[in-house]
Amino acid sequence: MEGFVLSQAATDLIINILNIILLFLIVRALVYKPVRKFLDQRAARVESIKSEAEKALQKAKDQEEKYQKLSEENTERCNQLLREADKTASKKAEEIIAEAKKQGDDYLKEQREKIAHEHEDMLTSMQDEIVDMAVGISEQILKREVSESDNEKIVREYFAAKNG
Secondary structure, three states: OHHHHHHHHHHHHHHHHHHHHHHHHHHHHHHHHHHHHHHHHHHHHHHHHHHHHHHHHHHHHHHHHHHHHHHHHHHHHHHHHHHHHEEEEEEEEHHHHHHHHHHHHHHHHHHHHHHHHHHHHHHHHHHHHHHHHHHHHHHHHHOOOOOHHHHOOOOOOOHHHHHO
8 A cells, every 4th residue: 555655645646736737827827927017117117217317317417508608698798788787887987087177177267257357347447547547646746736647658658667
C-alpha cells in the first residue's frame, strides 16, 4: 500500500501543481491584466500631468523672463524720460534765468535813463533857481530892474560856456 500512497501522493502533487497553474492563469487573466491595465493608465495619467506641469512651469518661466525684460525696458525708458525731463527743466531754467536777467538789465537801463532824465530836469530846475537868485541879487546890487529875458540870456550863455 505504500506504493499506492506514493502514487496517490504523486497524483495529488500533480493535481495541486495543475490547480496552482490553473489558479495562476485564472488570477492572471482576471486580476493581473485589469490591475496592470489600471496601473498603466494611471502611470500614463501621472506622466501626462507631469508633462503638463513641466509645460506650465516652462510657460511661467517664459512669462517671468518676458515680464523681467519688460520691467527692465520700462525702467530704462523711465530713466530716459527722467533724463530728458531733467535736460528740459535745465534748459527751461536757463531760459527763465536769461529772461529774468534781460528784464533786470532792461529795468536797470530804464531806471538809469529815468535817473539821468530826472538829473537833467533837476539841473535845469537848479539853473532856473540860480538864474532867479542871480537876478534877485543883481537887482539888489544894481537897485534897478533888469529884464528877465536879459538875465536868462546871460545865465544861459554862462552855463553853456561852462558845460561846453
